Every structure is written in structure tokens, then in C-alpha cells.
Amino acid sequence: xxxxxxxxxxxxxxxxxxxxxxxxxxxxxxxxxxxxxxxxxxxxxxxxxxxxxxxxxxxxxxxxxxxxxxxxxxxxx
Amino acid sequence: xxxxxxxxxxxxxxxxxxxxxxxxxxxxxxxxxxxxxxxxxxxxxxxxxxxxxxxxxxxxxxxxxxxxxxxxxxxxx
Numbered sequence: 588x589x590x591x592x593x594x595x596x597x598x599x600x601x602x603x604x605x606x607x608x609x610x611x612x613x614x615x616x617x618x619x620x621x622x623x624x625x626x627x628x629x630x631x632x633x634x635x636x637x638x639x640x641x642x643x644x645x646x647x648x649x650x651x652x653x654x655x656x657x658x659x660x661x662x663x664x
Numbered sequence: 665x666x667x668x669x670x671x672x673x674x675x676x677x678x679x680x681x682x683x684x685x686x687x688x689x690x691x692x693x694x695x696x697x698x699x700x701x702x703x704x705x706x707x708x709x710x711x712x713x714x715x716x717x718x719x720x721x722x723x724x725x726x727x728x729x730x731x732x733x734x735x736x737x738x739x740x741x
Contacts (some may be wrong), residue, residue: 589668589717590716608716609715610713610715611711611713611716612711612712612713612714613710623717634689634690634711635689635690636688637687637688637689637714639666639667639685639686639688640666642666
């Protein structure tokens with residue numbers, strides 16, 4: 588599988604931000620990420636670089652935006 | 665290998681823009697792409713969506729920028 592890990596660049600270090608990213612979608616100044624397990628993140632910031640061969644996404648994040656998690660209203664049991 | 669194809673969205677159709685993208689790097693209002701074989705493209709525009717699992721990059725391109733190709737000056741034979 589070809590999902591990539593997203594890292595935050597911070598003073599030359601890279602910190603893991605989200606594992607196994609499937610979807611990356613810029614949305615009007617924000618960037619939306621969703622990973623293989625359905626975990627979602629939204630942040631203000633930018634993409635520094637993506638290497639598809641290295642499975643690496645490097646991000647610069649100004650601020651993270653909390654998601655109002657309502658995408659699964661089902662309660663089984 | 666996990667390189668992805670880049671497509672241009674055009675009136676609901678998707679046109680192949682660059683095969684086997686390795687590197688994607690926003691650079692001050694432009695986006696730089698380089699593929700597995702070293703082919704490079706630069707355009708003004710934006711990323712619509714990337715799906716790493718589907719190996720798909722969808723772009724909106726305003727204008728393409730010609731690259732002054734000087735990255736391989738060697739002549740073997």
C-alpha cells in the first residue's frame with residue numbers, strides 16, 4: 588500500500604503528524620488530511636514537499652483546527 | 665512503487681498531466697513536479713486532491729511554466 592506519513596517541520600526536525608495518509612485536500616487556506624483508518628486532521632499551513640517514492644509528506648503548520656467529528660453517528664451495540 | 669499520476673481537471677474530465685510523479689513541491693505560488701524518470705513540470709495553479717491509495721494527484725492548472733532544462737549537461741557518445 589502506498590499511503591504516506593505526514594511530518595511537521597519544526598526547526599529542522601521532523602515530527603510525525605499523521606500516519607498512513609490517504610487523502611490530502613487543500614480547502615481555502617486550510618489543508619484536510621484523512622488517513623487509512625479514517626482519522627482526519629485539518630490545519631492552517633502549507634505543504635513543504637511530498638515525495639511519493641519515499642512515502643513522505645512534509646508540512647508547515649501554522650495552527651491546527653479541531654474537527655467536529657460527526658461523520659459516524661452509528662452506534663452498534 | 666508508489667509514484668502517482670497527476671491529472672488536470674478540465675470541465676469534469678481528467679487529463680493525464682504527468683505520469684509517475686515522485687516529488688511535488690509548492691514554491692511561492694507555483695507547484696513543481698518531478699517524476700520517476702526525472703521529467704519536471706512547473707505550473708501556476710493548485711492541488712485539488714491527492715489520494716495516496718489511489719495513486720492519483722488532481723490539479724487545477726492556471727498556466728504552465730516552461731523550465732529551462734539544464735539539469736543534465738552530459739553527452740555520452
